Amino acid sequence: xxxxxxxxxxxxxxxxxxxxxxxSDPTKAGSTGAGLTLTDGVEVTVQQGNGPSLMLNGDxxxxxxxxxxxxxxxxxxxxxxxxxxxxxAGFGVSGALALGTALATNRVYRRxxxxxxxxxxxxxxxVQAGSGLGDVVAQARGxxxxxxxxxxxxxxxxxxxxxxxxxxxxxxxxLSTEDVLSGDTELLSEAGKRALSRxxxxxxxxxxxxxSRRFAREAELLTPEVAAVxxxxxxxxxxxxxxxxxxxxxxxxxxxxxxxxxxxVCATHPAGAMLK
Amino acid sequence: xxxxxxxxxxxxxxxxxxxxxxxSDPTKAGSTGAGLTLTDGVEVTVQQGNGPSLMLNGDxxxxxxxxxxxxxxxxxxxxxxxxxxxxxAGFGVSGALALGTALATNRVYRRxxxxxxxxxxxxxxxVQAGSGLGDVVAQARGxxxxxxxxxxxxxxxxxxxxxxxxxxxxxxxxLSTEDVLSGDTELLSEAGKRALSRxxxxxxxxxxxxxSRRFAREAELLTPEVAAVxxxxxxxxxxxxxxxxxxxxxxxxxxxxxxxxxxxVCATHPAGAMLK
Numbered sequence: 001x002x003x004x005x006x007x008x009x010x011x012x013x014x015x016x017x018x019x020x021x022x023x024s025d026p027t028k029a030g031s032t033g034a035g036l037t038l039t040d041g042v043e044v045t046v047q048q049g050n051g052p053s054l055m056l057n058g059d060x061x062x063x064x065x066x067x068x069x070x071x072x073x074x075x076x077x078x079x080x081x082x083x084x085x086x087x088x089a090g091f092g093v094s095g096a097l098a099l100g101t102a103l104a105t106n107r108v109y110r111r112x113x114x115x116x117x118x119x120x121x122x123x124x125x126x127v128q129a130g131s132g133l134g135d136v137v138a139q140a141r142g143x144x145x146x147x148x149x150x151x152x153x154x155x156x157x158x159x160x161x162x163x164x165x166x167x168x169x170x171x172x173x174x175l176s177t178e179d180v181l182s183g184d185t186e187l188l189s190e191a192g193k194r195a196l197s198r199x200x201x202x203x204x205x206x207x208x209x210x211x212s213r214r215f216a217r218e219a220e221l222l223t224p225e226v227a228a229v230x231x232x233x234x235x236x237x238x239x240x241x242x243x244x245x246x247x248x249x250x251x252x253x254x255x256x257x258x259x260x261x262x263x264x265v266c267a268t269h270p271a272g273a274m275l276k
Numbered sequence: 277x278x279x280x281x282x283x284x285x286x287x288x289x290x291x292x293x294x295x296x297x298x299x300s301d302p303t304k305a306g307s308t309g310a311g312l313t314l315t316d317g318v319e320v321t322v323q324q325g326n327g328p329s330l331m332l333n334g335d336x337x338x339x340x341x342x343x344x345x346x347x348x349x350x351x352x353x354x355x356x357x358x359x360x361x362x363x364x365a366g367f368g369v370s371g372a373l374a375l376g377t378a379l380a381t382n383r384v385y386r387r388x389x390x391x392x393x394x395x396x397x398x399x400x401x402x403v404q405a406g407s408g409l410g411d412v413v414a415q416a417r418g419x420x421x422x423x424x425x426x427x428x429x430x431x432x433x434x435x436x437x438x439x440x441x442x443x444x445x446x447x448x449x450x451l452s453t454e455d456v457l458s459g460d461t462e463l464l465s466e467a468g469k470r471a472l473s474r475x476x477x478x479x480x481x482x483x484x485x486x487x488s489r490r491f492a493r494e495a496e497l498l499t500p501e502v503a504a505v506x507x508x509x510x511x512x513x514x515x516x517x518x519x520x521x522x523x524x525x526x527x528x529x530x531x532x533x534x535x536x537x538x539x540x541v542c543a544t545h546p547a548g549a550m551l552k
Contacts (some may be wrong), residue, residue, distance in 0.1 A: 115436035160391035271547030
């Protein structure tokens with residue numbers, strides 16, 4: 001049996017989305033929408049052990065989605081994860097933890113599941129935990145994923161924007177995915193459908209950011225602080241919008257730098273989650 | 277307009293397959309099966325110009341699948357490609373040329389198509405040219421793709437073996453994909469279905485190589501020279517099979533080296549085709 005396995009999962013910024021709950025089957029619940037996967041991500045190391053336990057950046061934490069993945073794989077694994085991404089700020093860290101744990105645990109415990117089966121387990125765990133709806137399938141694909149249907153890989157039909165970009169981001173605070181998703185999502189889902197049809201019509205980087213910004217406004221998710229930073233980027237001829245769901249501004253190229261901010265810098269990630 | 281764009285497409289070794297012709301719609305024709313995408317691949321550079329024209333490793337060549345892609349995109353592009361992979365030897369070079377041309381041409385000529393649309397064009401071009409049935413969708417996904425359904429991305433349902441490996445290969449000669457595919461494919465397709473159900477049951481590297489070797493024998497595609505090299509690798513406790521379709525032996529890890537050969541060395545590629 002392999003003693004240890006590592007997986008890398010890219011971060012994921014959602015630009016816009018529609019929520020699609022399914023009470024009876026979490027693998028069919030999810031979201032449609034589009035986003036950017038990022039070279040900044042989460043590295044997950046799994047060892048056989050007397051867990052389940054999870055350390056994130058050296059601290060013991062509880063992440064329900066990870067517990068559910070380990071439970072589904074009947075694996076009392078010891079999981080250690082490292083990331084430079086901010087937590088609770090719209091980068092899909094919980095989805096990355098769930099997916100990285102699934103990939104690496106399957107290897108260490110020789111569960112002999114396929115990639116789609118592992119993505120389905122991680123997606124279902126994330127949905128049941130209420131911490132995300134679409135990050136896992138996007139992070140499994142990589143690139144700039146367009147989620148055309150909700151659900152796990154059996155149901156979800158993905159496309160992608162064929163592009164690469166430097167990405168800058170600036171996090172102003174935390175925002176609870178659970179709180180937004182457990183509230184009334186009708187307004188945002190209608191706005192998300194309009195944004196999706198725009199990006200399907202014209203799958204380019206600039207139409208993505210434009211549709212994302214319009215979504216953030218129509219869905220009434222913009223905080224005044226986020227709106228002000230986006231305005232500064234636009235005033236400097238840049239392209240920016242808000243990461244869903246976090247109090248985070250992302251910009252293409254040097255948008256935030258040009259506007260006088262000191263952002264984190266990464267790029268879109270050309271590949272999905274991978275064993276290392 | 278962007279003056280130039282580059283794309284990298286991984287090579288692809290098919291271990292086993294079943295042919296699924298569709299006379300009326302080339303985007304629905306294709307193959308099921310499984311294979312390995314490779315870090316050795318094809319780099320395609322596209323410029324606006326007075327083409328269509330294609331240079332491969334510095335020589336002017338005609339590749340029907342590339343002509344068809346440029347025709348579908350109404351782009352008189354000048355295409356230059358470089359690869360270390362042997363030609364006509366089962367590495368999906370023609371599929372890589374078609375897919376890389378589609379991705380880079382879409383960017384240079386701002387055709388605003390999505391990833392799936394570009395993969396569909398490249399897949400259809402390859403099928404109509406008769407030079408391949410499943411490489412393009414596998415090369416678009418990366419990793420160790422399992423092709424569960426034939427056809428382009430609208431119809432093809434892909435899964436993957438969650439693994440990475442060092443890959444060695446040795447090419448003994450050329451084998452015409454067109455000749456095999458235009459002959460009677462019933463025997464190989466039946467063998468391919470049996471191999472696929474084995475790998476779906478147990479999606480691991482060793483079950484893949486084992487199913488591939490059995491397929492090569494049952495489909496009666498083994499040449500005596502290829503069979504002898506595979507036998508040498510097995511005798512040295514390695515795992516090897518034949519690349520479909522080429523007079524090429526591939527082995528995992530150090531299989532060919534351990535058997536005393538001097539193979540080319542690469543690894544599985546964790547990502548699909550990408551713009552650079």
